[in-house]
Structure formats: C-alpha cells, structure tokens
Amino acid sequence: MNTARRSLTHNLQRTLGLCLLYSSLARSCPRPSASSILLSTLSTASKCSLSQHLPPQSPHHHVQSRPISIFTRQDPTPLPEETKFSKVACSFALPKEIERDYRVGRFLGAGAFTEVFEVVQKDTGEKFALKFLPKDDIDPNLQYSFEAESAPHLSHPHLINYIQSYETPVSPTSPPALAILMELFGHRLRYFTAQFGQPTVSQAIEWAAQLASALAYLHAAGICHGDVRPANVHVDGRTAKLMDLGTAHHVGSRGEQGVEALDEDVRALARVVLEMVVGRTAEDGKFDASHVEGLRLLGERDVPISRELRATLHSIFDPTRKPPSAKAFADLLSKSQ
Template identity: 25%
Template sequence: MTQPAPQPPLPAGFTPLAPGDPLAIGPFAVVGRIGAGGMGAVYGALDPSGGHVAVKVIHPKYAGDPAYRAQFAREAELLSRVDAECAPAFLGADPAAPQPWLATSFVTGRTLRRHVAAAGVLAGAELTAFAAGTAEALAAVHAAGITHRDVKPANIILSPEGPRVLDFGIARATDDTGEEQGLYGTPGWVAPERLDGRPATPAVDVFAWGGLVVYAATGHGPFGTGDSGTLLARTRAGRPDTEGVPEELRPLVAAALSAEPADRPTAAEALAALLDLAAAGAPGDPRGRLRALLAAAWHGFEGGRGAGPWIAAASLLSLSSAVAGGAGGAAGGLAAGGAAGG
C-alpha cells in the first residue's frame, strides 16, 4: 500500500487547524492557527501571491451580536488609517462577512516580553532604535487620529526588520467623545489620568511608551511588579523607577512618564529627539532617518514565530482553488499583525 506523502511542517509557533476551522478566509488560504482568545482566533495565511498574512476572525457566537460586529468594524476602520514603518500593513477587512475578518501583514519574531525573558534586555544603539521605532509607530497612529490605549510589552514584536506595534483591539478615534464602557488597559501601563476618569488622549500612549523603554532597558516595568492594586497605587503616586535606563535616554523617558499629560512629549517629538541623539540620516525625513537607524543598529533578532515554509496542507498548488471555492466555508477572518500571546 502506498503511504501518503508526509505533510510539510507548520511554521514555528503555529498550531494545526481544528475541526471546523476555515481553509480559506476572504482571498487568503489558511495555513494554521497563531492564537485564539475569548472573542476570536488569529490564523496564519497566504495571499494569492504567496505573501504571509495574519487574519483575525470573530467567533460565530459573537458575529451575530450587532455590538461586537460594530466594534470590529471600528477596529478595522481605525487600522486602515495607519501608515507606519513600525506597524503592520493593513491588507483588508470584511466586517459584514458571516464571520467578520481583518487582515494585516504577518509580523514574525518574539514579543518584547518573550525576548527579554529569553535573551535579556536591549542596550546601546539597539535600545535607541527600539525606542525610535515604537515612537514612530505611535506618532503615525496619533497622526491618523487614533489613540492605541494598550501599549505594553506583549503588544510589541521584535521582528528581524525592527520593532512593530500591534493589537488595535481597544484603540479608539481620538475625537470620539462617546461614553466609554469602563476603563481598559493593563495595570502598570495605564496612565494616571485614566485612573482619575479623564479621557484617553495620545498622551496615554506616550506614557506607556516611556514604560516600554524602561522595560526594554531593565527587564521590569516602570512601576515594578505586584498585583493590580499595587501597580495602580504606584501609578497614582507618580514615582516611576527609571534606574537602569541609559543616561542619554533617561530625561526623555522620565518626561514621557510624567504624571501630567501636558508635561509629556508627543510621540513625534520623542521620535525627533531620538533620531537627533542617534545622528541618524539626513534631517527632514523622519521615516528615512528611522530606516537608516534600524539598518545600522537592528541586528540579530531572529524570526522565531512564523519561521519556516508557509505551505497550506494541500500545498501551494491548491491555493487558487481553495480561494476560488471558499474551502472550509469561512467567508471571513481578521488579521491584526499576527500578535498572539505574550
């Protein structure tokens, strides 16, 4: 009896598709699962040209809820506005599909949290490049009229090409004055004005960005460790710990962590200061200067998650037929940069 040919291995960090998972989502052929949460799942997929894509899909039980569907449509609309060197590219969405989906370019690599745990902290020009890249992404987000509201180490991927800011699940238009349904964010990363009930502005992202740089440089957050109550109390007290941040970065980081939003720099100002500090590129082109800094300083970051050949179970030859036929029956999916886990 002829034995079936062995299937190619899944990319690193992927898990096999479960029964009922889609084989195609919109124009994308699904390869494997990246992760799943309470509201949906994120899949690794191939576009018609073989490009690597992350697709996020809402669970069917939530797809029938108009409120969840509307929230998902807002997320897709906000993400479509962002054009940044250090954020994943938006590739499309269908909030009206039976299972709403959105897709972005897939970002390979480890999260900041996992990198620090496995390989240690960042230092020197590498740390400056990290700070500049994440500031650039937030500056682009803010220029698009968006506040991210969930900047933290688990939402930053250190890809081989540079840091990437992911996960716009609780992002909100900066000019959205509608009532919020509670306080969102992670203790230790939520700005103090939010704890006082004041609205989220781009300054809350800058506050969290300051914490990111502390974490990248020291391995701990700006308010240490502890339970939620302890972290929130330290945040209210307004005494972040920046010990261990290099002297040349500490004034900028301390300003970003100021208790009062008005005392913080904007993300664009932080980016400009860092590019000047690094003497990167020619003045007048922040994105080009950032590319020069990353080219000079960002080396040795492995792909990790998502590494390996991306070949659908039936091989690449089945891609066009799977997409054309909608194999698996899922007419929807959502991809938010492929972020999954910490």
C-alpha cells in the same frame, strides 16, 4: 490454530471493552466522528489493516461555508512561540476568497474573543495573519470595527499593515464574524528577548523611536491605540512595529477624555521603553505598574541614556505633569540614538 483463535478472541474482547468505554464516556464528552471512532478502535484492538482502505483526508481540506476542522503544519514540532497555545481548531468558516487563494497554517494566538491563524498565499508562498473577530464583539451601537474599516487605510513603516477584511459564511455551527487579513511580522518583544537576550541600549532606543513615530502617526490622525504593551510590539532585527489595533478608536470629538487617552498611550509606550532598556520588571497583568520598578533600575544600573531622556521618562509618570506628545517623544528618542 488454537493460538490464532485465542488471539482473535482476545482482540474481539478488547474491541468490545473499548466500545463499552466509549459508550460510557459519550454522555459527557463531545462525540467524535464515526470514522475517527472506527480508526481508533481498530488500531488499538488489533493489527487489522482495514484503515488502509479508508480514503486519505488532507488536514487542510475543508468544504466551503463549513467550519474549519483541524489545521496542522508539515512539521508537527511546536515552535517556541506556539508551545503555550493548545488550540488547533478555528471556530469560524473561511470566506470564499480566503479559501480560494490561501491555505491555513499554524494557530498564532487568541484574544478574549478573537482567533488568529497564519495563512499562506497559494501562488507566492507569502505568509500573512488572519484574524477572526466575532460580530457580537463589535460595538453594538455603531456596528463598526476599527480594524476592518479604518485600519486598512493607515500606512506607516512601523505600524502593522492591515490589508482587507471579509465576511465569514454563517451556518448553525459557525457564528458571524469578520476575517481580517494582515501583515505577519517578526516576534513578540518578550519572546525575542527571551530567545536572544536583552537588546543593547542603542538598539532598544532605535526600536523605541520607531514605535513612537508610529504612535505619533496615529495621534496626528486623531487615533488612540489604546493597548500599547509588550505583547503588541513585534521586532525583527533592527525593525520594530506596533501591532494590534483591536482597541484603537478615534478621539477627535471626545474632548479632555480623548486627550487623556492619547496621554495614556505615551505613558504605556514609556513603560515599553523602560522594559527594553532595563529588562522585564512586571508579571503578566501588572504592566501598568511596571514603571515603578523600571525607573528604580534605570537609576540603580546607571543605564547609558541621555540626561534629557532620563528626565523625560521620570516626568512622564509624574501625576502633576502632562506627558509630552507622541511626536515630541519620538523626536527625543530619535535624537537620543
């Protein structure tokens, strides 16, 4: 009896200590819900079974027009691509159409203002990507988002497929945003090469030709991609796709400025091509200068590509010469396979 009483007293003291600790931290930390405090305190303080009487909560359950809480996958082990991401909550509410037809899966990544989650179609199990774009990140003068309004009308086998956009419900805790549903495809180029090794030169040229054909398609429509880099190239087997049209824009009426933007797209793609055939040569944030080392290694390693393609890769970065069009570059890459 005395042993049981001492054990109970000890547990109560621990509980009181934890409550005092929480009280001191609450001034500087966001306050958790009452149920999470209760569960944490009881599980730490004793072997009490009160938590067994609390109603179970699904990690995917949320109420319409309220911010998404926490999303977890069935298997909690992080995938290799996910390990650098610690964020698991979304800052925006789900549109009712998405909430009705899809369940939200793993967090895929984020930009400066955007967040991307995997969503799974409830009836078919097909997976898509859902990108949240805050309204205040849209051009304030135009109130226009290329991804939401123009991208769904584009169609090319090597360009990411945008499906539809939705307005998110607005609440005091959920800012206005667009939810953009798009294709979920493959792996980032650098993740793929890190996991499976550098592609063969022939495979790299095949991917490059596909990407160039997608870029030529955009340029023919008067559209500049504006962010061609390894992070926006996804590959799967023998197929490559150009991703993320978040900075894409129409250049039809911008004169020389528009032409230069298209030329820079071609230069950026040439940097990607060099990385695919000689390996990564620049750290994150220094991709714009990666061609210097890439061209050096191209010659030093005597990479087996055609003489014409080798000369073109050099001339693209010659400031005294105009780079080829995306269409001409695509034709050359196709011929070089």
